[in-house]
Amino acid sequence: MSRGTVLTKAxxxxxxxxxxxxxxxxxxIEDYFVSEPHNQYIVPNFGIEPAEIREWVSVLRSFVTDIKVTIVHxxxxxxxxxxxxxxxxLNALSGQPVKVYQQIMLRFDGPLKAESYPSFDFIRFFEQxxxxxxxxxxxxxxxxxLE
Structure with a gap:
């Protein structure tokens, strides 16, 4: 992450x-998060930690390739x-395009994430x-x- 330039949160x-x-x-991943434990989530047991993100992104990248993320708003x-x-x-097996949405809410401490609340559209993702x-x-x- 760039340390010299002041960036907006977006x-x-x-x-x-x-x-x-x-x-x-x-x-x-850890470079984007505060180093102190941040156990004061506004929604207990809903926030996501850096270790969980590493696992989630690894799994995601095993299903799809050529990921492009756009901030819509x-x-x-x-x-x-x-x-x-x-x-x-792209679906890693078929090469077919996949489009899914995620909403995220973050609290920052300076330029670093202190709390992260993502909501990913898993149903649409796995349908595609x-x-x-x-x-x-x-x-x-x-x-x-469903069985």
Whole structure:
């Protein structure tokens, strides 16, 4: 992460997704987070820690290639950043395009993440990979039991 330039929170987030998700540089994950334990989450047991991110991104990158993340919209207020992200990639097995959305809310301490609350559209993601039937969400709302 650049230390000399002052970036907006959205620019830091974009740089994060470029380095970690798109380029697969998992060794820089901790560089984006405060080093002190941050156990004061506003939503207990919902925040995500750097070690969990390393595991999640590794798994994600085993399913897809050519990841491109776009910040569709972001809002900064004080120490907080909220963003809607569009993630475009290719199914690693079929080469078919995959498009999914993620929302994230972050609290920063200076240029570093202190709290991270991502919400990823897993159902749409796994539908596009062929691991769930199409319209899974609607099927579940209709009472269908997936087996």
């Amino acid at each position: 620019e830091i987030l974009k740089q994060w997704y470029k380095e970690v998700w798109e380029d697969g540089k998992l060794d820089v 972001s809002i900064e207020e004080g120490d907080w950043l909220s963003a809607m992200l569009e993630i475009r990639c 990979l062929g691991q769930l039937p199409e319209n899974t969400h609607a099927l579940l709302l209709g009472g269908t039991k």
